[in-house]
Amino acid sequence: MNDVLIVGGGPVGLLLAGELRLAGADPLVLEAADGSVRRKRSFGLRGINGRTSQSLRLRGLTEVLREAQSAMFDALAVKGEADDTDVARGLLHQMKRNRARGHFGGLPLIEEESEVRPGAAGGFILEQPVLERILADWAGGLGVRIRTNSEVVDIVQEDSAVRAVLADGRTERAAYLVGCDGGRSVVRKRSGIAFPGTDATMTGRIASAELADPGAVRSSMHGPGGLVNLSLVPGEISTIEFDGGPGDRDAPLTAAEMQASIRRAGGIDVTVTRLDDGIRYSDNTRQAVTYRQGRVLLAGDSAHVHSPIGGQGLNLGLQDAMNLGWKLGLVVRGAAPESLLDTYTAERHPVGERVLRNTRAQVALMRPGPQGAALREVLAETLEIPAAKRHFIAMANGVDVDYAPDSGHPLVGRFAPVPVMSEDGRALLVGGSEEIRAAVNGRVRVVEDDVDPDAFLVRPDGYVAWAASDGGTTGLSEALELVAGPGGTRV
Ligand SMILES: Cc1cc2nc3c(=O)[nH]c(=O)nc-3n(C[C@H](O)[C@H](O)[C@H](O)COP(=O)(O)OP(=O)(O)OC[C@H]3O[C@@H](n4cnc5c(N)ncnc54)[C@H](O)[C@@H]3O)c2cc1C
Structure with a gap:
């Protein structure tokens, strides 16, 4: 029998697997995808925030992250001075100087030169597959077993074990099982853990696309129906529309759909001549009522989903993995009582709740019309107050987390x-x-x-x-x- 089954070899599953190895357990990762497939959900860049950088520094991963980021800066040709009208590339320039601390609903959080503490763990920005490769190499080096082409379709809790049933009929048993299988988690659904929250109000689209007149779109253009933005990656355009959410999120995104979306959101008359790839996302916002039910636990997007605006989901999930890894390792080795696992929900659920709240607030900040514009202006003014800016930077970077406020x-x-x-x-x-x-x-x-x-x-x-x-x-x-x-x- 296995110590722990981890369902899902995305970033959260990989970090958790490595953490469990360090804690003396022998986890098996079951990943549905073929190892060579670049998964669609990984489209675009991911911000690794201050707290996650500190956690990864703890494990000696700073250098490899820095090298990967430098390679990306070179590839994106982040050179010379930023153009003030290009918010996205301006942010990249500030990242290079270790002054960017993310954004809140599109309002950049930048520290002044004098505010940057020497040695401060600034964030990183990477493509998600690059981060996954780094984590897979690290976990593999620690002896983690990763089995690809292994889709889990059911889980069954028994008295002294939990069983995972795979799509091909095989089963695997373990003392514990952790669902790191993303927002549509089979583990969460099959274990019956409730996932209350709020439905989508908006549709986000990101596409690698070519325009007949590339100059027609600038970054952060608020228009009559929402927002049009140029992403940090040249050629990537995104839109946000407040339309009640995408119908079928998985249907292929077409050039015609992206063109119509840019026109509606930005009020700009553009023609999309080619679309290579693209995704839709929403602000469907939900959180599992508990992160543990008996021998089954949840971490990452399987435990919480929300809009990606502000770049928090991956960081939240990686912090779940850091919190759970050592505790589950001790319990599996018989070196701690099972009750230690209850501290996982107790510590991480409130942190998740706060992230859900701040991502909902960021969505509100992006709404079109005079009220949305006024809200953005008021908040931009507020962010000029140093203490307020510090508060938002701490929140966006997860560095205000306190697991024992009454200690x-x-x-x-x-x-x-x-x-x-x-x-x-x-x-x-x-x-x-x-x-x-x-x-x-x-x-x-x-x-x-x-x-x-x-x-x-x-x-x-x-x-x-x-x-x-x-x-x-x-x-x-x-x-x-x-x-x-x-x-x-x-x-
Ligand atoms: C456009 C966009 C931009 C984003 N930007 C940021 C950002 O800047 N910063 C940030 O922190 N977050 C960001 N996020 C969120 C981030 O991508 C997710 O929170 C993160 O990928 C969650 O990681 P995970 O490992 O929990 O789940 P996933 O990345 O979804 O991985 C789940 C894994 O489980 C596997 N799997 C699923 N079902 C099964 C099954 N039944 N059996 C076996 N395996 C299974 C999948 O193949 C996958 O490999 C963004 C998201 C989007 C869409």
Whole structure:
């Protein structure tokens, strides 16, 4: 029997698989697609936000991400000065200078030179297949088993195991199963986990297309029916229309449809002469009521869907994987009680709820008409206030997450306040007196820190589980048991 089955080898499934390996479990990833297929849903670029960059830095992946991003900048020819009228390319230039911090409903979040902290984990921007390749190489290097052409069509929970039924009739059993199978998750549906939320109000289209008059479209053109935008990738055009949502999202996007959409949304008389590829998306916004039901768990888009405006879904899902990996690893190894898994929903569901809220707000911000325009102007003014801008940057980058707001210590529940590395996924003790180090007794790695007066214990996912400013050890042994299992394990 397997330790854990992961259904779906997208970015979230791959990161979770690697995290489980680091935590000492042996997961099997079941991926429906053929490994060589470039999946349509991966169209366009993906922003890796500040918190996800910190998580991937923890695992030593910064350099490979930076190289991939540089290659992309070269390919997109991001050179010289940005043209002020081109919002998308302006953002790329600011990314290159590590000043861009994403956008909120199309309003760029840019730090001034003086606001950029040295060594700050800025974000990355990559094509999703490139990120997936990086994660697949990393997980493969850790010994993760990935089986492609393995579509799961049903799951059955038994007393001491869970069974996945594949399309070809094969079955696989495991102690736990995690659905990382995207927004239309079979795992979520077959396990009967409710997925309440709000229906689509808009249709987004992104196409790789050629126009008879390329100069007719600029980036961020708000028109009578919505928005027309030039994407960061030359030749990619996107539209947003507030039309009640796409009917059949999977029907092929045609040049005629894209032309009609640009005309309606932007009020521009254009002719689309060629369309190579394209997708539709919506603001269908839903969240699973629980991320765990017995031996079945959900992570990534299978647990939450929302509009991609503001670039948050992938980041949210990757953070789910970081949170779940070490916990499920400890439980599978018998080093923690099953109840540790309930902290996964308890910690991640509220974070998901906040992202759903802020993506709904971003959709509202894009509405056409005088009210939408006024809202954008008011918010643009607000973003000139430094504290407000910091708030939006923190929200867009997931760095305001606090898993223990009532802990009584400002560090506990927050991400490690100094850059730390744990390529092998072990928990860390940062700083601390001789007494504290003795109490830890080799169960976690000790990291020197001359700067911070506090001693703190960092969970495998980078969040602080325990901290003391007074040199004391109150609560340390419970926290150690939480992050490293009962005494003696993971030395
Ligand atoms: C246009 C657009 C732009 C976006 N931009 C951003 C951005 O900038 N930043 C950001 O954070 N997010 C962004 N997102 C969202 C992001 O793409 C998703 O949140 C992310 O792909 C979710 O990852 P996942 O692994 O959970 O699911 P998916 O990427 O959907 O992967 C699911 C995997 O499961 C497999 N699978 C599905 N069903 C089965 C089955 N039954 N059996 C076996 N395997 C199965 C699929 O083949 C797939 O490989 C964007 C989305 C869109 C559409």
